[in-house]
Amino acid sequence: MKTYRASRAPCPIGRAARLLGDRWILLILREAFLGAERFEEFIARLDVNRAALTSRLAILQEAGLITREPTTGKRARYLLTESACALVPLYAEMAKWGAEHLFDDGEAPGQWSAAPA
């Protein structure tokens, strides 16, 4: 299982890269921004392996981007923290850049996310 140890680099980009330089982390956060909250919901939307999702949710918790509620007992809901919400401008930039540089002429970017990568 993939684990996480926060970067101690002095450069903020170096630290961010340790966390955000992972395809599943980026996609899980995207789905969370679009409303996903439950384990099975992420599975269904992303077609991600269960073990991979488990490890990424643990990483996101450890990094303080999501909380697992309730902590004990009942079924979990994964909720975005303020820290994660602060990533929205970055995602906006990513969407803008992707739309402008990752589509061929005549190929239109769609806004819907639940599709194979």
Added chain:
Amino acid sequence: MKTYRASRAPCPIGRAARLLGDRWILLILREAFLGAERFEEFIARLDVNRAALTSRLAILQEAGLITREPTTGKRARYLLTESACALVPLYAEMAKWGAEHLFDDGEAPGQWSAAPA
């Protein structure tokens, strides 16, 4: 060796994630923004494995973010394309977010990048 096939996802974030969801890609681009151009320069600054650097440089070329000059003969210089330069606002956001959310109180973000992750 890690290879790359551009994403065909309709979502621009999905496509961007395929490319940018990799720690080395993010760090190599950072160093390129800071002036690195040659293979050994990236090696020295990032402490990255040679094979890993080779594969990431190939991916960046295929995605159109860098060019390898000159193509034949002499030693190579890797130069950023316009497409890569358009990522600067995203990096600015990343640096801002990292500085605000990835440092403990009393721990100051430095601006220098050449340090262990």
Added chain:
DNA sequence: ACATAAAGTCTGTAAAACAGATGTTATGTG
């Protein structure tokens, strides 16, 4: 021509990804 540096490639080993089966608590229904 020679020494050295740059730009890779190769090899063996360790880590991570994945599909798919299995286990374990919740929650809804009769």
Added chain:
DNA sequence: CACATAACATCTGTTTTACAGACTTTATGT
């Protein structure tokens, strides 16, 4: 309450990928 089902994982075996470090090849400077 008993039972079925859904949610939330974990485990197993196999395939991919990552990595350190040695080696090779092609420039460049003297």
